[in-house]
Amino acid sequence: MLLPFFEWCEATWLGQLIRDSVWAFPVIEAVHLLGLCLLGGAVLIVDLRLLGYGLRNQPIAHVARGARPWLGAGVTVMLSTGFLLFMSEAVKCYHNPSFWVKITTLPVALAFTFAVRQPMAMRDGFETSWRSRALATVSIGLWFTVAAAGRWIGFSS
Amino acid sequence: MSMLSALEWLANTPWSIALHESLYVWPFAESLHVLTLALFVGTAVMLDLRLLGAAFRSIPVSELTNRLLPWTRAGFAVMATTGVLLFYATPVTYYQSIFFRVKVVLLVAAGINVFVFHTRTMRTMATWDAQATPPRAARIAAIVSLVAWTGVVVSGRMVAYNWFACDIQPQPAWVNWASGCILPTP
Numbered sequence: 001m002l003l004p005f006f007e008w009c010e011a012t013w014l015g016q017l018i019r020d021s022v023w024a025f026p027v028i029e030a031v032h033l034l035g036l037c038l039l040g041g042a043v044l045i046v047d048l049r050l051l052g053y054g055l056r057n058q059p060i061a062h063v064a065r066g067a068r069p070w071l072g073a074g075v076t077v078m079l080s081t082g083f084l085l086f087m088s089e090a091v092k093c094y095h096n097p098s099f100w101v102k103i104t105t106l107p108v109a110l111a112f113t114f115a116v117r118q119p120m121a122m123r124d125g126f127e128t129s130w131r132s133r134a135l136a137t138v139s140i141g142l143w144f145t146v147a148a149a150g151r152w153i154g155f156s157s
Numbered sequence: 158m159s160m161l162s163a164l165e166w167l168a169n170t171p172w173s174i175a176l177h178e179s180l181y182v183w184p185f186a187e188s189l190h191v192l193t194l195a196l197f198v199g200t201a202v203m204l205d206l207r208l209l210g211a212a213f214r215s216i217p218v219s220e221l222t223n224r225l226l227p228w229t230r231a232g233f234a235v236m237a238t239t240g241v242l243l244f245y246a247t248p249v250t251y252y253q254s255i256f257f258r259v260k261v262v263l264l265v266a267a268g269i270n271v272f273v274f275h276t277r278t279m280r281t282m283a284t285w286d287a288q289a290t291p292p293r294a295a296r297i298a299a300i301v302s303l304v305a306w307t308g309v310v311v312s313g314r315m316v317a318y319n320w321f322a323c324d325i326q327p328q329p330a331w332v333n334w335a336s337g338c339i340l341p342t343p
Contacts (some may be wrong), residue, residue: 026315026318030311033194033311034307037306063216066214069212155188
């Protein structure tokens with residue numbers, strides 16, 4: 001049912017432009033990885049704090065506030081480069097189970113991070129609790145799934 | 158024995174062949190190598206941003222160097238272990254890859270920067286620990302770190318592409334020189 005949409009994506013001038021270039025896909029892929037570094041750092045510095053590790057001499061809210069702009073920047077880089085990579089090989093993605101794991105987990109991870117974890121962490125003080133540890137565990141679990149499934153798209157073709 | 162013949166010997170050891178041909182071990186090692194970027198480069202970038210005065214400006218730098226760097230080191234240990242494993246799987250291909258060679262040079266540069274930062278710049282940290290924008294030497298260390306690790310990540314990703322491989326000829330003379338290709342004499 002969705003296949004015609006994926007075929008349309010791949011046939012757009014944008015998809016063709018990237019596919020016709022030798023360098024475009026690898027370069028976008030490399031920037032996608034740099035985005036992973038930024039997003040990973042901004043996510044983990046807060047999750048480590050929620051678990052009671054890392055910057056634990058600072059209130060949780062303080063760490064969450066400091067990481068927020070870089071969390072946004074990381075997500076922006078990841079989404080824009082990820083969109084371009086998808087457009088260039090949408091049909092391959094359609095037939096790839098790892099892609100479906102990634103694309104269904106991603107919105108959950110984004111919603112959890114921005115609508116649940118971030119607002120809750122912004123109200124927390126010095127104490128880590130079962131609740132803060134649960135937030136961090138879910139966050140790490142979701143983002144790990146997105147990242148691992150993303151890497152596996154390249155293997156399971 | 159030359160480096161190349163040593164690596165050719167290494168490539169023919171049973172474990173290297175097994176790793177190279179494995180269906181799951183190699184992809185798992187590669188995935189771990191890539192995912193650990195989030196921990197290793199991710200936490201390093203957070204420290205660099207703090208040193209530039211671009212993030213966590215009200216948190217003392219020592220809080221990050223004392224409490225975050227152990228995680229960066231743990232990440233590096235995983236990166237190095239999986240990296241050595243991946244190199245062991247195809248040593249000759251990587252040795253003659255121009256991107257791998259660039260990556261090694263940048264790794265050395267990043268390592269020197271870490272060494273200088275820890276032995277010189279950090280010695281005076283007590284005097285600027287709480288400053289929102291640390292002194293120039295610390296900011297330069299942060300920029301060198303960001304540039305070097307960016308280069309390592311990008312060249313590392315490009316190692317997977319064989320545009321400049323020795324067995325794909327003709328290549329410009331400088332590519333063959335930089336990759337250490339040995340061409341058959343006509």
